[in-house]
Each structure stands twice: as C-alpha cells, then as structure tokens.
Amino acid sequence: NPIHSPRLRLWDDTSMAASMISRHVAVIGAGAAGLVAARELHREGHRVVVFERESRVGGTWVYTPGTEADPLGTDPGRAVVHSSLYKSLRTNLPREVMGFGDYPFLARADGSGDPRRYPGHEEVLAYLEDFAREFGLEEMVRFEKETVGVGMVEEGGKWKVKWRMRNGGGGGGGGGGGNGRREEDVFDAVVVCNGHYTEPRIAEIPGIDLWPGKQMHSHNYRTPEPFQDLVVVLIGSAASAVDISRDIAKVAKEVHVASRSYEDKTLGIQPDYKNLWLHPMIEKAHEDGKVTFLDGGSVGADIVLHCTGYKYHFPFLETNGIVSVDDNRVGPLYKHVFPPLLAPRLSFLGLPWKVVPFPQFEYQSKWIASALSGRIALPSEEEMMADVEDFYSELEAAGIPKRYTHNLANSQFEYNDWLAGQTGSRPSEEWRKKMYSDSSRKRRAGPETYRDEGEDETLVSQAHEDFAKHPS
Ligand code: FAD
Numbered sequence: 500n501p502i503h504s505p506r507l508r509l510w511d512d513t514s515m516a517a518s519m520i521s522r523h524v525a526v527i528g529a530g531a532a533g534l535v536a537a538r539e540l541h542r543e544g545h546r547v548v549v550f551e552r553e554s555r556v557g558g559t560w561v562y563t564p565g566t567e568a569d570p571l572g573t574d575p576g577r578a579v580v581h582s583s584l585y586k587s588l589r590t591n592l593p594r595e596v597m598g599f600g601d602y603p604f605l606a607r608a609d610g611s612g613d614p615r616r617y618p619g620h621e622e623v624l625a626y627l628e629d630f631a632r633e634f635g636l637e638e639m640v641r642f643e644k645e646t647v648g649v650g651m652v653e654e655g656g657k658w659k660v661k662w663r664m665r666n667g668g669g670g671g672g673g674g675g676g677g678n679g680r681r682e683e684d685v686f687d688a689v690v691v692c693n694g695h696y697t698e699p700r701i702a703e704i705p706g707i708d709l710w711p712g713k714q715m716h717s718h719n720y721r722t723p724e725p726f727q728d729l730v731v732v733l734i735g736s737a738a739s740a741v742d743i744s745r746d747i748a749k750v751a752k753e754v755h756v757a758s759r760s761y762e763d764k765t766l767g768i769q770p771d772y773k774n775l776w777l778h779p780m781i782e783k784a785h786e787d788g789k790v791t792f793l794d795g796g797s798v799g800a801d802i803v804l805h806c807t808g809y810k811y812h813f814p815f816l817e818t819n820g821i822v823s824v825d826d827n828r829v830g831p832l833y834k835h836v837f838p839p840l841l842a843p844r845l846s847f848l849g850l851p852w853k854v855v856p857f858p859q860f861e862y863q864s865k866w867i868a869s870a871l872s873g874r875i876a877l878p879s880e881e882e883m884m885a886d887v888e889d890f891y892s893e894l895e896a897a898g899i900p901k902r903y904t905h906n907l908a909n910s911q912f913e914y915n916d917w918l919a920g921q922t923g924s925r926p927s928e929e930w931r932k933k934m935y936s937d938s939s940r941k942r943r944a945g946p947e948t949y950r951d952e953g954e955d956e957t958l959v960s961q962a963h964e965d966f967a968k969h970p971s
Contacts, residue, residue: 520872522686524548527691528692531856532864536860537549540690541639549640551641555642591617601861603962643665652685700810701716707784711786717805729802731804734758737806756777758778759779766794842870853911928965
C-alpha cells in the first residue's frame with residue numbers, strides 16, 4: 500500500500516534541505532478556520548486553493564432559514580444544510596475575546612451593524628466577510644465546489660482532491676445536489692477545515708421507536724413559532740440547549756429540559772418562568788406519548804428536541820483508515836492537527852471544542868503553514884505517535900471517554916501557548932483569558948442576562964490598548 504510507504508511521506512531531499520518552500524495547498528472549507536488558514540498559508544508563501552461548497556464565505560455564520568428534509572438529520576442521503584444557527588442567536592463570547600489576534604472584532608466606528616459586545620450572528624458574518632476582503636482571501640476560494648475525495652496519489656507523496664460543482668444541476672443548497680460534473684486536482688498538501696457542527700448526534704432513548712411524537716435535532720431549529728402551544732422535551736445542557744429552551748418557552752405550552760449534568764437544587768421549575776422545567780435525563784419514551792425521567796417524573800410530550808451536539812464527519816477522506824473517527828475521536832492526531840504518518844501534508848484545523856475558536860484557528864494555521872514551508876520541523880513520525888499514545892493513555896487513566904478527546908475546556912490557553920511557542924507567535928493575552936473566564940462564569944450564573952450585563956471596563960480597555968499595539 501503506497502500510503503504505508505515511509506518514502507512517500509517525506510519531502511524530496513532538495514525540499515527538505517531548503518527553507519520556506521512554497522507548497523501548493525488545498526484548504527477544504529471557507530469558514531473562519533479555512534479563511535485564516537488561507538491567510539497564514541499565503542503569508543508563509545504557499546499557493547492556496549480553498550474549496551467551498553457554498554456560494555459565500557463564513558461557514559456556520561451564514562444563517563439560512565432553510566432546514567433539512569429529515570428533521571433529525573440522520574439520513575445519510577439527505578440534502579445537507581451546513582449551518583446550525585437559529586434566528587435569534589447572539590454570540591456566547593464577548594467580541595473582544597472572539598476575534599482573531601491581529602484583526603479584532605470591533606464594533607464599527609460609524610455605529611452601523613450590531614455594536615453589542617455579544618452581537619447577533621449577522622455581525623459575525625460581516626466580520627468574517629471583512630476579514631476575507633481585507634486579506635484578499637476570496638480570490639483564493641473556488642465557490643460551489645464540494646470536495647468529494649481527498650487521498651494520496653500513488654507516486655510522489657502528493658494529494659488528489661476530487662470535487663464537484665454543488666449547484667450546477669439544481670442542487671439548490673442541498674448536499675445531494677449538483678450536476679455531477681466532477682474533476683480533480685493534485686496538491687502538495689491538504690488542510691481540512693470543514694467544520695464540525697453539521698452532522699447531528701442523537702440521544703439514545705429507550706422506547707423512542709414506538710413513541711408517537713415527533714423528534715428533531717437543534718441543527719434544524721430556526722425559530723420558536725412551530726412550537727406554539729406544544730409540550731416540548733428538550734435534551735441537552737450546552738449553550739444551544741440553554742438558548743433554545745428559552746426561545747421556545749416564549750410560545751410553547753411547556754418546555755421540559757432533560758439534562759445529564761445539573762445540580763439537584765436547580766431541578767424543577769426555572770426561576771422567572773411558568774412553563775420551563777429542568778429534569779434529569781429521560782428514562783424512557785412510552786407508546787402512550789409519555790416521557791419519563793430518571794427521577795420518576797413524567798410528561799405527555801408532543802416533540803423531543805435533541806440539543807445533543809454534533810459528530811466529526813469527513814465523508815471525503817480516503818486515507819485507508821490512517822485517520823478515522825472512533826467514538827468522536829479523530830485520530831491518531833498529533834496535538835489535534837497532524838496524523839503522524841501523513842504529517843505535514845494532511846492536517847485538521849479547528850477540531851477542539853469548548854474553546855475560543857477564531858484565535859485558536861489562527862495559532863494552528865501558523866503552525867501548519869510553518870511546518871509545510873520547512874521553517875519549523877515537526878518531530879519524527881515515531882515521536883509524534885508516542886506523544887499521541889501518551890495523551891490517549893492519560894485520558895484513559897483519568898476516566899475520560901474517547902468522545903472528549905478534543906474537549907479542551909481546561910487546557911485551551913495552555914494549548915494555544917504551546918502552538919504559539921512552535922512558531923514564535925505571541926501567546927494568549929492575559930485580558931483574553933480573564934475575560935473568557937469571567938464571561939463563562941456570568942453565563943452559568945445568568946443564562947438570560949449575561950450578554951447584557953455591565954462590562955468590566957478595565958479588561959475592555961486592556962483589550963483595546965492591545966489591539967492598538969498589534970495591528971494586522
Ligand atoms: P464552519 O464555519 O462550519 O465552516 C466550514 C466550511 O466548510 C463551510 O463553509 C462549509 O460549507 C465548508 N465545507 C464543508 N464540507 C465541505 C466540502 N466537502 N467541500 C467544500 N466545502 C465544505 N463560536 C464563537 O466563537 N462564538 C460563538 O458565539 C459561537 N456560537 C456558535 C453557535 C452555534 C449554534 C454553533 C453551531 C457554533 C458556534 N460557534 C461559536 C462555533 C463556530 O462553529 C465557530 O465560530 C466557527 O464558525 C467554526 O468555523 P469552521 O471554519 O471550523 O467551520
């Protein structure tokens with residue numbers, strides 16, 4: 500098998516010897532990750548082509564009222580809608596924290612747009628569009644070209660990227676569409692930035708097959724109106740579960756949130772609501788329409804709404820199992836980015852979750868770009884593999900399930916600083932760390948109010964002083 504040949508994963512001798520080699524690199528996806536990857540690769544002197552299946556940049560932040568035909572989003576043949584944004588969504592991070600390190604997410608000086616510190620989703624899309632314009636990134640993007648295959652070429656260690664026109668045959672925004680025109684191009688390297696909030700993860704509920712109600716996943720939630728006067732059981736406790744339960748409670752008869760993680764004292768009717776309850780997880784769904792919870796409570800419900808997160812999904816990867824997804828662990832990956840056997844030619848950007856995404860994408864992108872140019876050397880394949888194995892053993896010893904492999908809730912800044920150290924970049928700013936932890940605390944304490952609470956003026960001014968010192 501050519502992929503297993505060590506000869507193929509090495510650069511040829513001339514390129515190994517030289518520094519700052521310019522590679523021909525394919526980036527898959529023009530969301531925030533793909534955009535900053537394109538910028539950093541270009542800055543490092545690489546020639547970049549970004550494949551984007553939609554007709555504009557922004558990825559997740561391109562809101563669409565359209566949803567998928569299968570409300571649970573589990574039919575593999577369904578026409579895929581990429582974004583999971585709901586209409587009322589405001590960011591769950593303050594804008595100062597959220598923006599790229601050298602291109603701050605500032606309110607517009609002329610007062611246009613949405614100047615709030617936790618703005619609506621339109622403002623984030625406008626920011627990403629500005630970012631793309633500022634750095635001439637759109638010129639690198641091939642729009643409406645969906646990558647359908649990424650695999651190694653037999654000889655020379657290059658990568659073949661197969662793609663098809665998305666909408667040519669009337670696909671109209673659906674992943675199953677396209678007129679079938681397929682082509683392929685060869686690259687030195689591929690950076691995968693396809694996002695991981697599109698492929699729903701569904702809670703397993705005993706008895707659900709015979710339960711007469713409807714089910715859907717938050718991926719297909721847009722507005723509360725369809726829930727008017729219904730009894731809704733919503734599963735989940737992450738940011739979108741908190742937002743959506745409150746959105747729906749405005750119109751639904753009753754909203755019952757079933758959660759795995761809660762403090763006993765928070766169960767029951769929620770403060771300031773007459774129709775919103777918190778319960779332990781669902782025990783069973785019954786043929787008569789009842790849903791019972793693990794504490795013995797029960798409700799007759801019309802709909803179960805799964806706000807249970809997403810799965811990593813790379814339907815285009817043809818790496819003969821060298822990289823795979825196992826219980827939502829993408830692996831083996833050195834520092835969540837490089838498969839040791841295929842590094843640096845194949846890389847994954849933006850896999851960690853419970854992080855501040857944009858600045859982390861930027862750190863990862865700089866690392867990938869420098870490894871590809873030869874400006875920095877990665878450890879040997881064996882060393883990277885040993886590091887990955889140690890990491891997996893640590894997770895196992897700590898009783899952390901595989902599906903939490905990329906959860907960096909407790910280590911994101913340490914991880915960013917490690918990445919920064921690899922490329923000689925600035926580590927995470929102290930104000931960003933503090934503002935992040937303050938906002939997380941405020942969110943937990945007041946999920947309805949944290950976005951509009953008073954600002955910590957000292958931190959905000961530290962952020963602005965820093966922005967002024969480090970222009971892009
Ligand atoms: P995406 O934005 O998903 O971009 C991936 C791109 O790849 C898309 O444009 C897609 O069309 C393209 N693509 C996919 N497959 C292919 C293919 N086969 N061929 C070609 N192109 C392809 N982050 C924050 O910082 N603050 C927030 O407040 C926040 N709130 C969020 C709320 C929700 C509901 C969700 C789902 C996410 C939220 N996030 C938030 C996280 C958000 O996902 C990141 O901010 C960021 O947008 C992820 O960028 P990405 O480029 O990795 O992925």
